[in-house]
Amino acid sequence: MSTGGTAERHLLVRNGNFRALMVSSTFGVLGNAVAAVALPVIAAVELDASNFEVAALAGMTFLPWLLCGLLIGVWVDRLPRKPVMLVSLSVRVLVLALLPLGYWFGFLSTPLLFVAAFVAGVAGVFFQLADAALVQQAVTADELMEGNGLITGSGAAADAAGRSAGGWLAGAVGASNTLIVQLTTSVIALVAVQRLDVKEIVRPRSDHRIVREMWDGFCYTFSTAPLRALLLNAALWNLGGNISASLLVLLVLRTLGESELWLGLLLAASSIGGAVGGVTANSLGERFGSGPLWRWSMVPGVLGYASLLVLSPGVGMLWGILGMFVMGASVSWNIVVGTSFRQRVCPPDMMGRLGAASRTVSWGMLALASLLAGVLAETVGIREAVLIGVLIACTAPLVALLGPLRGVKRLEDLAEAPAPAARAEATRNP
Structure with a gap:
C-alpha cells in the first residue's frame, strides 16, 4: 500500500535530491536569462559596440565548450559533482559582479565584457556537465523523461521570466544594473546545491592520461548511429538557429528601431514555448513515441525562426512573438528526448565526457554561429544574415526525418544494449 502511494506522488514530492537539482537549475536559468538580455544591450547601448x-x-559563453569542453568533461568524471557545482556558481558570481561595479565606477569596457562572459561560460561548462551527471543519479531510468521534462519546462519558464524582466529592467534601470538579479539567483542556486544528498558514482582514480580519456569520451559520442544522429541534428540546428538568434538584438534595436521591452517579449515568448514543450514532452512521447516526437520537433522550429524575417515595427512584432513561442516548444521537445536517451544509455562514469564531447560539437556551433552572424551582419546585412541562418537550420529536421532513426518508434528501446565504446571502456577498466 505504501509503495503504491509513493509511486503516485509527484517526482518533485517524492525525490528531494531531484527537487534540489531542479531549484538550482531553475534559478540558474533565471539569472542567465537576465544576463543574456543585459550583456548585448550593455554592448549595444552603454558601450556603443559595433x-x-x-x-x-x-x-x-559558448566558446569554452569549443575550446575546453572535452578537458572539463574529464575532470567532471574524475571529481565529485556537488563541489564542482558549488565552485562554478561561486566563480560566476564573482566574475559577473565586476560588470555593475565597472559601470558604477567607470571602468566598464567592451574587452572586460568579453572576458567576463567567457570566464562565466567556463564556469557554466563545469556546472552544466556536473548537473547533468547528477540528474542521471538522482532519478531512475524510467523517470528520466519526466525529470528532464520538468527541468526543461521550469527552466524555460524561468528563462521567459528572466528575459522579459531583463528587457524591462534594461530600459528602466540600465542594463548593467540588471545583472544584480543574476547575482541573487546564483546565490539561491548555491543554497539549493548545498542541500543535495546524492551518493555519487565517481570513477576510480585512473592512470590514463587526460588526452586518452578525452578521446574515449569523443569516441563514445560517435559510437552508435542514434548518438551520431542526435549530435548532427543538434549541431546543424544550433549553427543555423543561433545565427538568427545572435542577430535578434540588432534586428530589434537597430533595424526596426524598437525598444528593449519588445526584445524581452520576443525572448520571453521562446522561453514560454520552451516551458510548454518541456512539460508536455513526456506525455507526447508516450502517446506518439519518442522517435516521431524527436524527428518532427524541428519542423515547426524552423518556421518559428522564419517569422523573424517578416517582423515590422508595432503590431508587426506579434508575428515574431508567435514564431518564437513555436520555436521554443520545438526545441524543448527535441532536447528532452535527446538528453533522456543519452542519460539512459550512458554509464555514470562516462557521463561527464559524453556531455562534454556532444556539447563541444553542438554548443561549439553556438559560438561559431555568433561569430559568423557578426561577419554576415557587417557584410550582407542583418535581415539577409537572419535568412541565411534560417536556411541552415532547415537541414536539422532533414537529418532527423531522412537519417538512420527515421523508422524508430521508441528511442529508449535502442538503449538496452551497451554501446561498443562502453564495452571497450569496461574491458580496459575491469
Missing part, C-alpha cells in the same frame, strides 16, 4: 561585437558577444 554590430560584429554585439553579435559575437553572444558566443562568448
Whole structure:
C-alpha cells in the first residue's frame, strides 16, 4: 500500500535530491536569462559596440565548450559533482559582479565584457556537465523523461521570466544594473546545491592520461548511429538557429528601431514555448513515441525562426512573438528526448565526457554561429544574415526525418544494449 502511494506522488514530492537539482537549475536559468538580455544591450547601448561585437558577444559563453569542453568533461568524471557545482556558481558570481561595479565606477569596457562572459561560460561548462551527471543519479531510468521534462519546462519558464524582466529592467534601470538579479539567483542556486544528498558514482582514480580519456569520451559520442544522429541534428540546428538568434538584438534595436521591452517579449515568448514543450514532452512521447516526437520537433522550429524575417515595427512584432513561442516548444521537445536517451544509455562514469564531447560539437556551433552572424551582419546585412541562418537550420529536421532513426518508434528501446565504446571502456577498466 505504501509503495503504491509513493509511486503516485509527484517526482518533485517524492525525490528531494531531484527537487534540489531542479531549484538550482531553475534559478540558474533565471539569472542567465537576465544576463543574456543585459550583456548585448550593455554592448549595444552603454558601450556603443559595433554590430560584429554585439553579435559575437553572444558566443562568448559558448566558446569554452569549443575550446575546453572535452578537458572539463574529464575532470567532471574524475571529481565529485556537488563541489564542482558549488565552485562554478561561486566563480560566476564573482566574475559577473565586476560588470555593475565597472559601470558604477567607470571602468566598464567592451574587452572586460568579453572576458567576463567567457570566464562565466567556463564556469557554466563545469556546472552544466556536473548537473547533468547528477540528474542521471538522482532519478531512475524510467523517470528520466519526466525529470528532464520538468527541468526543461521550469527552466524555460524561468528563462521567459528572466528575459522579459531583463528587457524591462534594461530600459528602466540600465542594463548593467540588471545583472544584480543574476547575482541573487546564483546565490539561491548555491543554497539549493548545498542541500543535495546524492551518493555519487565517481570513477576510480585512473592512470590514463587526460588526452586518452578525452578521446574515449569523443569516441563514445560517435559510437552508435542514434548518438551520431542526435549530435548532427543538434549541431546543424544550433549553427543555423543561433545565427538568427545572435542577430535578434540588432534586428530589434537597430533595424526596426524598437525598444528593449519588445526584445524581452520576443525572448520571453521562446522561453514560454520552451516551458510548454518541456512539460508536455513526456506525455507526447508516450502517446506518439519518442522517435516521431524527436524527428518532427524541428519542423515547426524552423518556421518559428522564419517569422523573424517578416517582423515590422508595432503590431508587426506579434508575428515574431508567435514564431518564437513555436520555436521554443520545438526545441524543448527535441532536447528532452535527446538528453533522456543519452542519460539512459550512458554509464555514470562516462557521463561527464559524453556531455562534454556532444556539447563541444553542438554548443561549439553556438559560438561559431555568433561569430559568423557578426561577419554576415557587417557584410550582407542583418535581415539577409537572419535568412541565411534560417536556411541552415532547415537541414536539422532533414537529418532527423531522412537519417538512420527515421523508422524508430521508441528511442529508449535502442538503449538496452551497451554501446561498443562502453564495452571497450569496461574491458580496459575491469
